[in-house]
Each structure stands twice: as C-alpha cells, then as structure tokens.
Amino acid sequence: MGVAIVEGGKVERIATALEGIAGGLRRVTLTITMVSVDEDPVYDENVIVTDLSTGNVLYTIPYNRAPVQVELAQDKSYSVTGTQDHLAETTFYAPTTVGGVAQSDANITITYQVLDAANSLMAIQKMVQDNPGKEILPIGTEVTVPYVNESGTEMDNTLVLVHYGYYVKEADKDTGTLTWMAIFMAKYASDASITFDAPEVEAATESVAAAGITYYGKNGTTYTRLTLEQGDTIPYGDYEAIYHNEINDSSANIVRYGYNRWSHSAYRQYLNSSAAVGSWWTAQHLGDMAPAELGAKRGYMAGWRTEDLMAVQSIKIVTAKNTVTDDGTLEETYDKFWLPSIKEMYGVEQLAGEGDVWYSYWRDYIGLGAVLTNAANALRKIFQINNHTSAQYVRLRSAYRGYSNNVWNVYASGEVNANGAYNAYRCAPDYCSRTGKTTMYSMVGGRKIGVARSRFPRRKAKLLLT
Numbered sequence: 001m002g003v004a005i006v007e008g009g010k011v012e013r014i015a016t017a018l019e020g021i022a023g024g025l026r027r028v029t030l031t032i033t034m035v036s037v038d039e040d041p042v043y044d045e046n047v048i049v050t051d052l053s054t055g056n057v058l059y060t061i062p063y064n065r066a067p068v069q070v071e072l073a074q075d076k077s078y079s080v081t082g083t084q085d086h087l088a089e090t091t092f093y094a095p096t097t098v099g100g101v102a103q104s105d106a107n108i109t110i111t112y113q114v115l116d117a118a119n120s121l122m123a124i125q126k127m128v129q130d131n132p133g134k135e136i137l138p139i140g141t142e143v144t145v146p147y148v149n150e151s152g153t154e155m156d157n158t159l160v161l162v163h164y165g166y167y168v169k170e171a172d173k174d175t176g177t178l179t180w181m182a183i184f185m186a187k188y189a190s191d192a193s194i195t196f197d198a199p200e201v202e203a204a205t206e207s208v209a210a211a212g213i214t215y216y217g218k219n220g221t222t223y224t225r226l227t228l229e230q231g232d233t234i235p236y237g238d239y240e241a242i243y244h245n246e247i248n249d250s251s252a253n254i255v256r257y258g259y260n261r262w263s264h265s266a267y268r269q270y271l272n273s274s275a276a277v278g279s280w281w282t283a284q285h286l287g288d289m290a291p292a293e294l295g296a297k298r299g300y301m302a303g304w305r306t307e308d309l310m311a312v313q314s315i316k317i318v319t320a321k322n323t324v325t326d327d328g329t330l331e332e333t334y335d336k337f338w339l340p341s342i343k344e345m346y347g348v349e350q351l352a353g354e355g356d357v358w359y360s361y362w363r364d365y366i367g368l369g370a371v372l373t374n375a376a377n378a379l380r381k382i383f384q385i386n387n388h389t390s391a392q393y394v395r396l397r398s399a400y401r402g403y404s405n406n407v408w409n410v411y412a413s414g415e416v417n418a419n420g421a422y423n424a425y426r427c428a429p430d431y432c433s434r435t436g437k438t439t440m441y442s443m444v445g446g447r448k449i450g451v452a453r454s455r456f457p458r459r460k461a462k463l464l465l466t
Contacts, residue, residue, distance in 0.1 A: 120307035125433045140365040147303045162361040168316040177432035193424035195291035196267045197258035202287045204244035214248040216255045223252040245287030249325045249404045257405035258421030262319040262397040266291040271337040273299030311433040320351040324404040337429045339397035342408045347416035380414035395425040
C-alpha cells in the first residue's frame with residue numbers, strides 16, 4: 001500500500017489562505033503532482049478528477065507524469081480520486097469569494113500531492129526536500145505511522161507537524177527541519193508511563209567519605225545531607241540508611257524524588273534507545289538509580305519501523321539546568337527523540353534559549369492566543385493513543401529550576417505545572433526530519449506559511465502510512 005490522504009480540505013485551505021491577494025477565483029487551476037519515491041514502482045496509479053454535479057470524469061492523469069494543470073469552473077464541486085485505493089477521495093468546491101469578498105478573474109495554482117510505494121516517513125521527507133519553496137505540508141498536518149508495543153500490538157501513532165526551523169545536526173551545520181510531535185501518546189494502558197528519574201538511593205558501603213561524593217542520611221521520612229570531608233568516618237550507626245551520590249544537593253530532594261536534569265534522565269535514555277528490556281538504561285553518575293520500567297519495557301525506538309527511523313535526525317536540544325545542584329545555565333544534548341520544553345508547549349519561558357516557541361502551531365493553528373501561558377486550557381490537552389477522549393498528564397523535559405527534583409508537565413486539564421521526577425507519566429515525544437539546507441518555509445501567493453507569526457486557517461491534511 002501507499003500513503004493515503006485520508007482527510008481532504010487542502011484545496012479549500014490553501015484557497016482561503018490567499019485572502020487579500022489581488023485577483024480571485026473565477027477560474028481555479030489545480031496542479032496535480034504525482035510524487036514517486038520508489039525508482040521502480042510496483043503498481044500503476046491514476047488520479048481522476050470528477051465533476052460531482054454531472055458525474056462526468058473530466059481528467060484521468062496517469063501515474064508519475066509531470067505536473068498537470070486542470071482548469072475548473074466556478075460554483076461547482078469536484079472530487080479527486082486515486083485508483084487502487086492509494087488515494088482516498090477528496091471533495092472540494094471552487095468558490096467565487098475569498099474571505100467573504102467578491103473576486104475578479106484570476107488563476108490560482110494549487111498543488112495536490114500523492115505519495116506512493118516507499119510508504120514511510122522517508123517518503124514525506126523526500127517530498128518536502130524535492131519541492132523547495134512550495135506549500136507542501138502545512139503546520140498541523142497529521143501523519144499516522146505504525147508503532148508496536150512490547151506485547152506485539154500494533155497501534156496508530158499519530159504525529160503532528162508543529163514547527164519549521166533550523167536545528168544543529170550532530171557533526172553538521174544548521175539544517176532545515178520539520179518538527180513533529182506524537183500528539184497521542186506513544187504508549188497506552190498499563191505500560192504507558194515512564195519515570196523521568198528514580199529516587200537516587202544507592203546505598204553507601206565505604207567506611208570513609210570519598211572525595212567529590214555527597215552523603216545523605218535517612219531516618220524515617222527525613223533525609224539529610226551530611227557534612228563530611230574526604231577521609232571522615234561515615235556515621236552508619238546514626239541513620240537507618242546512608243546514600244552516596246556525585247550530585248551535591250543541599251535539599252537532599254534527589255534521594256527522595258529523583259533528579260530533574262534532562263541529560264541525566266532515564267526518560268531521555270528510554271526515548272533514544274531501541275535496546276531490549278533491561279538494556280536501555282545505564283547510570284549517568286554515581287548514585288543514579290534505574291527506573292522501575294527498565295525490567296518491563298524495551299527502548300522506545302524499538303517500536304518504530306526501520307524505514308521510519310531513517311527520517312529521524314539527531315539534533316541539538318537545549319535545556320535549562322536547575323539552580324540548586326547545577327549552575328542554572330543552558331545545556332546541550334544531541335537527541336533523536338526528546339520531550340518538549342515548557343516553552344515548546346506554549347508555557348511561560350524560564351530561561352531564554354530553552355527550545356523554540358512554536359507560534360505557528362499553538363498560537364496560529366491551535367488558537368491558544370498571543371501570550372505564553374501556564375493556565376489550564378483544553379486546547380493543550382494531550383490524549384491516549386487508544387482513547388482520544390482521555391486526557392493525560394504528559395511529561396516535559398524542563399526542570400523546575402528552583403528545585404533539584406521537580407520537572408514540568410502538562411496536566412490533564414491542559415495546565416502547565418511541575419512535580420517530582422520520580423513520578424511516571426506518559427509523553428508526547430518530538431523528533432525532526434530534514435527539509436534540506438534552504439527550505440525553511442513554504443510560499444503561497446507570496447506569503448510565508450509555516451513560520452513564526454504566519455497565519456492560516458485551522459485545517460489540516462492527514463496522511464496514513466501503513
């Protein structure tokens with residue numbers, strides 16, 4: 001099978017986006033481009049344009065031809081249908097007005113793309129790279145790819161296009177990318193959640209304090225950072241337990257609630273690994289503890305198809321550190337998958353430079369407004385992969401910087417708030433695919449689409465990769 005466009009409206013959306021341009025829609029020119037990503041296609045594909053008022057087939061366009069321009073009359077409805085079930089039917093209307101304003105004679109070219117046999121995220125990446133300067137995929141486009149969980153259950157993993165931007169690729173210069181977010185959780189039911197970082201309770205066994213190591217004593221529910229110098233005797237008899245750690249935490253919260261540093265987190269290791277159960281985590285410092293999920297889950301990437309992972313880029317991610325155990329500055333990691341920052345979920349920025357602000361998605365497409373906010377908002381809810389009406393707590397990567405242990409989340413209400421790293425939550429992980437060195441945005445009628453401060457109607461194309 002190929003890639004099917006399962007929700008129409010692209011023609012209407014693009015036409016509406018041309019509001020304010022001189023001219024109008026007395027005639028509509030539909031440019032149909034057949035895009036092949038397979039050098040030797042295994043099937044033939046035609047695109048059929050039908051006048052719905054008469055039922056007459058106006059055009060039959062063979063597979064893999066050069067773009068064909070089709071002129072359509074005003075005040076009529078048409079369907080564009082692909083043969084062999086590779087292209088779902090799309091119905092659109094050729095209007096006489098744009099934005100309620102009567103239009104004069106003009107021609108408008110609209111591109112309708114059909115993907116075929118490669119049937120993967122690489123097909124989408126190639127389509128964008130091969131069409132620089134064109135409105136190919138608008139912000140809000142949804143792509144559904146298969147994801148297989150530990151039990152072998154295949155699920156529809158829906159990714160939404162949230163951002164066009166430059167990112168630094170590992171061992172490379174800045175590269176144009178599309179950023180995608182798994183808008184429904186990558187996991188479901190009882191195996192859904194992952195601990196950001198487990199309580200750091202590795203028991204000390206040494207008799208005297210070592211250089212560069214901090215010791216924490218526990219009595220009941222009280223945890224205390226001990227004041228020990230190198231060579232001091234460790235007072236095991238004074239406490240129920242004593243833990244050692246390379247992280248010096250004056251609050252001792254990391255031994256109770258976990259550590260909120262993205263670069264050291266279990267969640268980061270989980271998202272960027274395809275290793276088997278029990279093998280995707282390693283300690284990042286002395287005292288770091290394995291999450292409970294290590295013995296039950298494989299790495300997140302193991303559920304992705306190889307042909308889809310080929311499109312995923314390893315890029316630079318910037319995250320702010322806390323001000324208690326760390327220096328509070330920005331830190332860089334190179335990740336294939338990552339959790340969004342508070343800013344990338346349209347929350348109030350903590351420190352300039354921690355991720356991009358996705359105006360084009362949250363403000364313009366979703367409609368959250370002009371001001372970043374942490375307040376509850378139903379438009380920011382994230383839902384289960386197998387239940388699109390059940391909103392969930394979703395983990396972000398941003399540390400709550402005045403604490404060593406708290407990490408920001410999006411609550412089921414759409415509020416952005418924080419709690420302990422030891423809590424296990426679902427996620428809406430992000431990844432980037434490459435657009436090429438120069439393709440940073442698309443143009444329609446001389447206007448930029450898909451960049452910060454661009455405006456367009458809330459319509460989306462949906463692609464199903466099976």
